[in-house]
Structures are given as structure tokens and as C-alpha cells.
Amino acid sequence: MTDIIKAIENIAVEIYEAIKTKDTGKVDSCNVSGDVQVKLDVISDEIVEKHLLKVKSIKEIISEEKETPITKEEGEYFVAYDPLDGSSLIDVDLSVGSIFGIYKDGYNGKNIKASVYVVYGPRVEMVVARDVVELFRLNENTKTFEFVKELKLKEKGKILGPGGTQAKWFDFHKKMIDELFMEGYRLRYSGGMVPDLHQILLKEGGLFAYPATTDKLKGKLRKLFEVFPFAYTYKKAGGEAVDGFKDLLTLKADGYHDTTPCFFGSRYEIDKVLKTYEKNKEKLKG
Ligand code: P6P
Numbered sequence: 001m002t003d004i005i006k007a008i009e010n011i012a013v014e015i016y017e018a019i020k021t022k023d024t025g026k027v028d029s030c031n032v033s034g035d036v037q038v039k040l041d042v043i044s045d046e047i048v049e050k051h052l053l054k055v056k057s058i059k060e061i062i063s064e065e066k067e068t069p070i071t072k073e074e075g076e077y078f079v080a081y082d083p084l085d086g087s088s089l090i091d092v093d094l095s096v097g098s099i100f101g102i103y104k105d106g107y108n109g110k111n112i113k114a115s116v117y118v119v120y121g122p123r124v125e126m127v128v129a130r131d132v133v134e135l136f137r138l139n140e141n142t143k144t145f146e147f148v149k150e151l152k153l154k155e156k157g158k159i160l161g162p163g164g165t166q167a168k169w170f171d172f173h174k175k176m177i178d179e180l181f182m183e184g185y186r187l188r189y190s191g192g193m194v195p196d197l198h199q200i201l202l203k204e205g206g207l208f209a210y211p212a213t214t215d216k217l218k219g220k221l222r223k224l225f226e227v228f229p230f231a232y233t234y235k236k237a238g239g240e241a242v243d244g245f246k247d248l249l250t251l252k253a254d255g256y257h258d259t260t261p262c263f264f265g266s267r268y269e270i271d272k273v274l275k276t277y278e279k280n281k282e283k284l285k286g
Contacts, residue, residue, distance in 0.1 A: 157205020
């Protein structure tokens with residue numbers, strides 16, 4: 001697996017260079033999930049594909065930007081990736097990221113064996129979750145990533161990232177979010193999953209929510225490319241990750257681009273989510 005992580009380091013350096021130098025304009029196409037693509041989505045996807053297909057231990061790769069996987073003769077790992085998550089934030093100069101889920105024998109939650117994400121912000125940082133969660137930072141002079149520290153979540157945090165269109169939240173979800181703010185939580189939400197979840201991890205606690213909404217009962221975020229990798233990371237850091245009722249890593253993927261409501265955070269906050277959703281589960285049945 002170290003060969004995959006080394007390839008991701010090289011990918012991150014190249015994507016970072018592209019972000020700094022390439023056109024951030026839109027292309028007249030959408031990805032499989034219907035997201036409008038920017039040129040950097042396509043460029044980043046090409047960079048990831050180029051590097052990952054050279055890695056001997058990889059059997060198959062699938063991109064959030066593509067409909068189906070690319071399969072090789074050799075290898076054992078399946079890598080699902082979002083090459084440039086939140087790319088629409090680039091033209092307002094906000095942080096974006098790349099997300100990689102490393103799986104074996106399939107793409108269900110139970111198949112994930114490691115996750116890696118990269119944040120392209122004021123600094124370029126990479127977080128690798130295997131048995132523990134490790135933070136690395138790009139040394140721009142040597143173009144190499146240097147270990148910084150292990151990341152752990154405390155029992156409770158102070159920040160809250162409430163995703164989704166608020167006009168479409170279920171009433172019980174809005175009440176839960178309001179209660180947390182009344183407890184003193186501070187709003188931290190940029191619209192980029194990678195920097196938003198990275199912030200909670202580095203601040204050692206809090207809650208990120210992208211719930212079911214009245215118009216999208218299955219939420220927006222994609223299981224293979226976004227949800228399972230961050231669920232793995234948060235659980236390895238001592239936190240929890242649920243769909244409102246159960247551990248996200250117990251879920252199966254119903255197709256490559258399946259989505260799910262998702263909550264990532266410290267134990268105290270996730271416990272509040274589970275209690276709230278259990279009490280209101282009938283309302284989600286429509
Ligand atoms: P909304 C970016 O498009 C993304 O996929 C995630 O990075 C982010 O968490 C979410 O969508 C933001 O969605 O509906 O708040 O704009």
C-alpha cells in the first residue's frame with residue numbers, strides 16, 4: 001500500500017501545480033452525478049489516472065468523474081477517488097481537496113482498508129488513515145511530504161459544519177442544529193467537504209452534517225469517493241460516522257455513484273444525532 005500512498009504524493013504535487021497555473025473555467029459537460037465540471041476537474045482526473053494505473057498493487061480504479069472503473073490484469077487494491085472535490089470553490093480562492101478510498105474485493109463500507117485525502121489550501125497537507133491517522137505537510141522546496149503528527153478526535157468539540165440546503169432540512173434536523181448552536185458551537189462551513197472535515201479533525205472535535213433533505217432523501221455525498229473514506233478516517237481518529245441511524249461503514253454501495261446522508265464527528269455530537277434521528281425516524285419515511 002505504500003506504493004499507492006507514494007503515487008498520491010506525486011499526484012498531489014501535480015494537481016497543486018495545476019491549481020496554481022491552469023484555467024479555472026467551466027467545461028460544457030457534467031460528471032456522472034450531474035455536477036458541472038471545471039477544466040481542473042478533467043485535468044486532475046487525468047493526473048490521478050496516469051499515476052494510479054502505474055501502481056502494481058492496484059487492480060482497479062474508479063473516479064467520481066467517470067461512469068465505470070478501469071481494471072488491470074494485476075494487483076489487489078481497488079481505489080475510488082474524487083480527484084478535485086469542491087472544485088467550484090477554486091475561482092473564489094477557497095481550499096479544495098482530493099479524496100482516495102483504498103478498498104479490497106469491492107467498494108462496500110466493510111471493504112475499505114485505508115483512506116487518503118489532500119487539502120490544497122494556504123499549505124498543502126495530506127492525511128493518511130491506516131491503523132492510525134497521520135498528518136503530512138508538503139515541503140514546497142523538496143516537493144516531498146513530511147510527517148507532522150498523529151490526529152485524534154476528543155469526546156466533544158466546539159465547531160459545526162451544517163451542510164445541505166437549509167430550506168430543505170427536516171424540522172427535527174433543524175431543531176438539532178439550532179440546539180447545538182445554542183450550546184455554543186461555532187459555524188464552520190465552506191462548502192468544501194475536504195477542508196470542512198479537515199478543520200474538525202485538526203481542531204480535535206465537532207460535527208459535520210450532510211443530511212437527508214425533503215428533496216434528496218439519500219443526501220448528496222457519494223459513498224465510494226467521499227463518505228466511506230472520511231468515515232474510515234474519523235473512526236480511526238477516535239470519532240464516529242453515521243447515516244443518522246448506523247455506522248456508515250456497515251453500508252453497501254448500490255452502484256458506483258450511490259449517495260447517503262452522512263454525519264462525521266466526535267462521540268458526543270454523533271450520539272446527539274443518533275438520538276434525534278431515532279426519535280424522528282418515521283418522518284423520514286415520507
Ligand atoms: P452544498 C462539493 O460540491 C461537495 O460535493 C462537497 O465537497 C461539499 O461538502 C458539498 O458538495 C457542499 O454541498 O449543497 O452545501 O453546496
